[in-house]
Amino acid sequence: MKIALFSDVHANLPALNAFFESVDKQNIDAIYCLGDLVGYNIWPNEVIQAIKERRIPTIAGNHDFNIARMSTDNVAAYKTDKNLNKGSISKAFTNEVLSLENRKYLHTLPMHINLEFQLKESKFNLLLVHGSPNKIDEYLFEENENMLSIMENANADILCFGHTHKPYHKVLSTKKSGELKYKHAINTGSVGKPKDNNNKGCYVILDINENASLLNKQSIKVEFIRFNYNIEKAAKAVEESILSNDFAENLRYGY
Template structure:
């Protein structure tokens, strides 16, 4: 049996990341993978990057990582309210000013996706990790998508399971003997409970067993630090689920 942990979308929320990593350690899970979006919306972007680097956790390039690394302009998204649009511009500009040049360089060198192959007994399992899809790190794929969307991705990658993040909404979708899974978000969950989320995959010779783990963390510490930083209070209210958009 092999166990691996997959997490995504930390978004500068160090207390949430520490809670997730501590839980993995308690469970004795040593193989960890991050699907990207280390920065934006909470004030510990540099510290999160340092933690990922220090622990040598393989990490993909999320769309926010790419934007900060290459100073890509922010464009409004139709799904966002006017309040969120204004807050988003300010928060991302804050990251562009605060993330160090060394950390921007680290983000710029992250891989776009990653394929893993594990052998358990006589069985080889192929796992495809992406931030959002095979061709983009900014595509929104939800559990409600037609199965064909995920079947195409599984066939293109020749994998038994594809794991993604980006939407901040976790799900497990079994399609025949294959899986499409979203591991949710560590630091900016859009689920009603706002808990820090990650995925454990247990591989044995017969099957892959996925489990979504959701954890409490000291959210008030993050809320307080957001309010003491240059990041808009909108994101503190979001973590408290105070009547703000979840799109």
């Protein structure tokens, strides 16, 4: 089974359309979105509509959660007054343009999706979250030393998430009852706002075949797909709006 996973579109319609063109060529069996459809660009309605039209199972990202409830800024989420101001403007813009129907859609998005697999040699759980199993806006960076504990507490053998916009695949080993097993932590990167110094959009294909096993760390295949899109169209849309021009530069340079 080939599963496409993507996250953090952030109202970037040109990037989303390019993602669809790419993923449609991959012969996938299932597709899931790990949240943050809105924020930072001018097309929140169009992005949501595209997701709805394709009937893509989607979980809530922190931006989706907050915009759905028209919440005010969480000051702790921003490190400087400048960033707070940029974030405030982005929220205000999105709240102003978002349709009532699409706000209701965001409000009903689930927080997690859990898939259980029973294969030849393994039974395991695939857990899809936005930030972490514990909190929608918790950052799980690759160097996180508590990753194994977080996954075990969540009963996740494969944990897939976004939020940091920095893709990686980390294999963790655990030994119980004398048996060595492997868990997989996978950050899908970002379709519409990469932050790993690569301005191409990013998504993941997770390949789980009938012989996939937690006993063999090589048996679960993870492929990161990078794709080009019309970055200038997305960047200029930001510059021609009330949004911060810094968001346009973020798109151009991938940070």
